[in-house]
Amino acid sequence: MMTATPTMWALFAAFVVAALVVDFLTLSRQGAHEVSMREAATWSAVWVLVSLVFVGWLWWYLGGTSGDAARQELAADKSFEFITGYLVEKALAVDNIFVFLMLFTYFSVPPAYQKRVLMIGILGALVLRAAMIFLGTWLIEQFHWVLYLFGAFLVFTGLKMWWAAGQEPDLDANPLLRWVKQHLKVAPGFDGERLFTHVDGVRMATPLLVVVLLIGVVDVIFAVDSIPAIFAITTDPFIVLTSNVFAILGLRAMYFLLAGMHERFHLLSYGLAIVLVLVGAKMLLADVVKVPVGWSLGATFAVLAATIFLSLKIPPRKEAPQGAYPFAAKRREKPKPVVTRG
Template sequence: MVSIGTPLLWSLFALFVAVALAVDFFALNRQGAHKVSMREAAIWTVIWVAVSFVFVAFLWWELGGTGDDAGARALANDKALEFITGYLVEKALAVDNIFVFLMLFTYFAVPAEFQKRVLMIGILGALLLRAILILIGAWMIAKFHWILYVFGAFLVFTGVKMWWAAGQEPDLEDNPALQWIKRRMRIAPDYDGEKFFTQIDGARIATPLLVVVLLIGIVDVIFAVDSIPAIFAITVDPFIVLTSNVFAILGLRAMYFLLASVHERFHLLPYGLAIVLVLIGTKMLLIDVYKIPVAWSLAATVLVLAVTMLLSVYVPPKDGGQPRGAYPFSRRKQRPEQREQ
């Protein structure tokens, strides 16, 4: 498969990711458990977005965007546009991911000061899963061109399913994954700091924080399966696919804390994401009939997301916002059958 990824570009990108994660871990350990303020979240969100655009500017320059070679300039413009479109789509899907994280944290009443570490683990899992699935997806597309139609149909199906699910109250209590976890491990009724295991009556049992981490891992798998076909609908260049995904995910933790307190204002965003998925799925299905320009995909994505976010401001949610969590493992919240377990 043809890619612009040279050994130098891959090495620089890998070095940047390693440094970014090291800085994040250092800051996390130095600050310890604390509640992230809106100001801190906003600053880091701006930093990550700025770094992403610095990267694409460097990529555009490296590919000859400022040179005299018309072919090199065209390639640089195309790849920069593919990166920005892929980044925007993945960032939008990451927002939906954030809403699921928020639902889990609310349901399990995770203290705000413990959420940073859980999100960091979730981000590492998301990065690893996307890297694996991108390599698999790139190999499958190189070997089997028809897999693009499968990806396209999957995106359309996912978009339609997301549209019908939007606005419906999620039911975590009957979630199969949560029920499976509860059947296979003893869970403490309360948190024990940031520990995943605690001692009760001499027995080592899991804390609710471990359950949240496990569920976030499952969410990572689901969203990775949804998002990878979406980026391949924009470009099949493995370097652009991976870099746009990684840059969209790296700022996920800061964006979570930024959107956590205002998520109800964007209650119509899932409808916009559903439309975007259907559009890019259709683009993939038509790839051998008519190749829709990447610029059109970018314009449509921006327009749909902007309209749905704007409408969210003026159209109040029907239920007044999502319900608060139940903290299912707390002694003061447990039902009789839970206490017997």
């Protein structure tokens, strides 16, 4: 395990803060608007390029260009670990994106308001994953057998994902959504990008707040799946955190890029299931068979590339889910002056 220097942590933290500030300023300046495919593609390319620049800097900083063979080997290993972790997290994020799309469709969230919801979700995901990563690192250092639990959980999750692939989740059975319906006063329509509004003097939550809460739950669920997956590749907290953060920072742009093509990647869940089983098995056999990081990267890339290729060749069977929530079809800027009681 490599222990990152204070300089590495400081530079990374400064970059994350700068990236979030730029994101917030851009979001504030643009206001509510529908993201075009060109804009989404541009920002997706920018975030991928930034990630490549980071791994190039990491390789150089660790001695990739030095004449020391040991430093060169360390630089290569850590760079491969980052790329593999980034690829796995990015692939799992695609499945996350499809769930976001389902939520937005279910609640008929206007495209112009989706950017704000995703930005809040990204902030929550960054904080949550950082906490889970440091907790997981501490547990592994204190109790090595935790790795076996992570491995078994990944294998179970992969098999469960394979079994559930192609099936639409039942949002009406979601406990949080049922709680919201029973305990919160929800306005009958959207009020711009506001999370709360007033109807006839009564303070109410907007449908947008309900979506934010549900996306927070989705972030928790996917973090529980993805964090053990990255620990199967490396237990270095710096690599684990940076690969996660770089994958998450480009999540919003990738959502708008892939939202219109979700049916084209209908077999991707099967590929993700295989990847989770493979990384889980690698973790379970860590003390018996040492699988090189390059092999893990190659297997992950091959499986995902194959399922994407097959998705493009084999047409999907099901249609996308339609909005079903009682106020889902209402898209007014200002709700009608009607009081609804939870």
